[in-house]
Amino acid sequence: MLIAPNRIVKVHRPFTTSLSKPPSPQPPPPELTTIANLILSSEDQKSLAQTLHSLNQWTPNLVHSILKRLWNHGPKALQFFNALDCHPLYSHSSTAFDYAIDIAARMRDYRTIWALMHRMRTQKLGPTRKTFAIILERYVSSGKADKAVKIFLSMHEYGCQQNLSSFNSFLDVLCKSKRAEMAYKLLKIFRGRFRADVISYNVIANGFCLRKQTPKALEVLREMIERGLEPTLTTYNTLLMGFFRAGQLKEGWKFFLQMKKRKIDVDVVSYTTIVHGFGVVGEVEKAKKVFGEMVGAGVLPSVATYNAMIQVLCKKDSVANAIVIFDEMLRKGYIPNAVTYNLVIRGLCHAGKMELAIDYMNRMKDDCEPTIQTFNVIIRYYCNDGEIEKALELFKDMNGESVLPNLDTYNILISSMSVRKKSDDMLLAGKLLIEMVDRGYSPRKFTLNRVLNGLLVTGNQELAKYILRMQGKFGRLPRQFRL
DNA sequence: TTAGGGTTAG
Numbered sequence: 281m282l283i284a285p286n287r288i289v290k291v292h293r294p295f296t297t298s299l300s301k302p303p304s305p306q307p308p309p310p311e312l313t314t315i316a317n318l319i320l321s322s323e324d325q326k327s328l329a330q331t332l333h334s335l336n337q338w339t340p341n342l343v344h345s346i347l348k349r350l351w352n353h354g355p356k357a358l359q360f361f362n363a364l365d366c367h368p369l370y371s372h373s374s375t376a377f378d379y380a381i382d383i384a385a386r387m388r389d390y391r392t393i394w395a396l397m398h399r400m401r402t403q404k405l406g407p408t409r410k411t412f413a414i415i416l417e418r419y420v421s422s423g424k425a426d427k428a429v430k431i432f433l434s435m436h437e438y439g440c441q442q443n444l445s446s447f448n449s450f451l452d453v454l455c456k457s458k459r460a461e462m463a464y465k466l467l468k469i470f471r472g473r474f475r476a477d478v479i480s481y482n483v484i485a486n487g488f489c490l491r492k493q494t495p496k497a498l499e500v501l502r503e504m505i506e507r508g509l510e511p512t513l514t515t516y517n518t519l520l521m522g523f524f525r526a527g528q529l530k531e532g533w534k535f536f537l538q539m540k541k542r543k544i545d546v547d548v549v550s551y552t553t554i555v556h557g558f559g560v561v562g563e564v565e566k567a568k569k570v571f572g573e574m575v576g577a578g579v580l581p582s583v584a585t586y587n588a589m590i591q592v593l594c595k596k597d598s599v600a601n602a603i604v605i606f607d608e609m610l611r612k613g614y615i616p617n618a619v620t621y622n623l624v625i626r627g628l629c630h631a632g633k634m635e636l637a638i639d640y641m642n643r644m645k646d647d648c649e650p651t652i653q654t655f656n657v658i659i660r661y662y663c664n665d666g667e668i669e670k671a672l673e674l675f676k677d678m679n680g681e682s683v684l685p686n687l688d689t690y691n692i693l694i695s696s697m698s699v700r701k702k703s704d705d706m707l708l709a710g711k712l713l714i715e716m717v718d719r720g721y722s723p724r725k726f727t728l729n730r731v732l733n734g735l736l737v738t739g740n741q742e743l744a745k746y747i748l749r750m751q752g753k754f755g756r757l758p759r760q761f762r763l
Numbered sequence: 764t765t766a767g768g769g770t771t772a773g
Contacts, residue, residue, distance in 0.1 A: 413765095447765090449766095482765095517768070520767085549768045589769090590769085619769055619770050625770095651770085656771080657772095
């Protein structure tokens with residue numbers, strides 16, 4: 281049986297008072313979906329440009345929303361951007377350029393990135409520090425950290441002067457991509473030039489904590505003190521997280537007690553860190569105890585604290601108890617966010633309660649838009665349960681939603697379509713593969729291999745050949761399929 | 764978009 285949205289019974293939440301609930305998020309303006317679908321269905325650049333030019337109500341905000349909506353369809357997003365670039369009345373904002381550059385960078389289309397940067401410059405819109413933050417992040421996350429350093433150091437040649445914040449945000453990008461050592465070296469070289477501050481050091485300490493290198497993080501802490509910089513609450517919370525992350529629960533707890541003893545005003549972030557830290561390693565009772573004690577200590581939990589507790593219960597206790605906490609937060613007037621719903625939905629899927637998970641996805645729409653993770657979780661569990669039809673139905677429904685499928689969505693579906701080695705399944709897997717390439721995603725070698733093999737085994741030589749001919753779109757093919 | 768807490772399977 282297929283899931284039809286109108287068959288789903290909506291569960292009403294208990295005890296929600298209208299007093300505590302702000303108005304529901306505004307649904308997107310109808311023209312946004314209409315225009316986005318118009319763009320998605322347009323055949324060629326020329327007719328798209330004509331259609332868009334005939335509309336005159338372009339505002340920067342509408343353009344930003346459409347670029348966001350087309351986020352997971354990079355080629356269409358860029359087509360749209362280019363078609364509007366020669367509009368007689370509208371001209372792109374600096375932010376629209378940043379979006380376009382981010383989209384091109386995500387597709388690793390380096391030529392387009394630099395062409396857009398050049399156009400920004402001729403139109404005197406930048407590139408700005410934000411533009412550089414975007415491309416530096418993309419270079420680092422695609423493994424080109426050395427190139428990123430060169431770009432950072434040459435920013436001024438593009439008319440954009442580096443400052444302390446751009447330096448700090450670059451260090452942060454390196455640290456978040458597990459390049460703490462490299463960031464620390466850069467800090468040592470350039471701390472004089474940029475006047476490194478407490479944020480610079482906090483970023484590096486966090487980088488080592490992410491790599492579970494608490495001794496290095498403590499070394500950074502010592503160094504900042506030696507240099508006359510006063511650690512902040514963020515510094516301590518960073519180290520606290522570092523201990524728990526590295527599995528040093530005793531040290532973490534001792535550190536927390538030290539913080540209190542030294543009259544540091546521990547805050548909701550400190551408590552959330554501990555609740556999560558104890559919980560995810562299975563110390564559910566300790567997590568609950570801290571969660572219960574914080575109010576008495578004068579610190580109110582936030583939505584993030586509830587999320588930590590809900591995650592812990594889903595993972596190490598039961599989804600039923602997680603829902604008790606979920607209901608408690610509603611009763612107290614908190615508005616769950618997408619993270620909250622995704623946690624509960626994942627927990628329900630994991631417990632095999634798929635229908636209830638769908639109910640929660642529908643309830644979610646009162647508070648926030650479902651995210652790509654919402655769809656991917658449900659699609660994944662449907663696939664795992666062998667309910668491929670239901671997964672495909674939800675995948676189809678995504679066309680009318682706020683978010684388009686991403687690389688994960690395609691990987692999940694294609695790999696489960698390839699399990700049975702049935703001809704119809706393989707044809708669909710092949711079509712999905714072509715669609716994902718059209719949308720700017722490069723399939724992994726493994727996925728490509730699997731689909732091509734499956735097509736050949738099931739006698740679908742024609743589609744296999746077609747896919748082989750697309751190779752230019754996503755680079756080198758595995759050896760056995762090379763033409 | 765200058766730092767700290769909450770989503771992700773294998």
